[in-house]
Amino acid sequence: MTETPTREKPRLDTSHRVYAVVVAAVVFCVSWATVAAKPWVAAKPDPRLAALVQREQRLRADAKLVQQVVDHRMAAYRLALAARERQIAAAQTRAAAAAPQVRVVNLPPLTITRTS
Numbered sequence: 001m002t003e004t005p006t007r008e009k010p011r012l013d014t015s016h017r018v019y020a021v022v023v024a025a026v027v028f029c030v031s032w033a034t035v036a037a038k039p040w041v042a043a044k045p046d047p048r049l050a051a052l053v054q055r056e057q058r059l060r061a062d063a064k065l066v067q068q069v070v071d072h073r074m075a076a077y078r079l080a081l082a083a084r085e086r087q088i089a090a091a092q093t094r095a096a097a098a099a100p101q102v103r104v105v106n107l108p109p110l111t112i113t114r115t116s
Helices: 016-036 045-098
Strands: none
Touching: none
């Protein structure tokens, strides 16, 4: 029995096929998602968004009016505060001028002794 030498077929590298299939699947999925998104169709404006924009404009206008009122009141407060500080300073000046002079008196020590 003589054995005949069998030739083994060289193994082919199939990794490039796997990479090609994976890339094809990724390209297919991205293409599908792009077409499903319909980027060429303009979206209808949301009425809630329009109402929100109008509300924001009203609130900004109201905030501006409120700030004007606060500024006016603060100016009036500053004027009243300055007038009150002038009144207090005048009252302190009058009180200092009308205050009697302080005298220092030296008295002999008080020595009272009682027994109980």
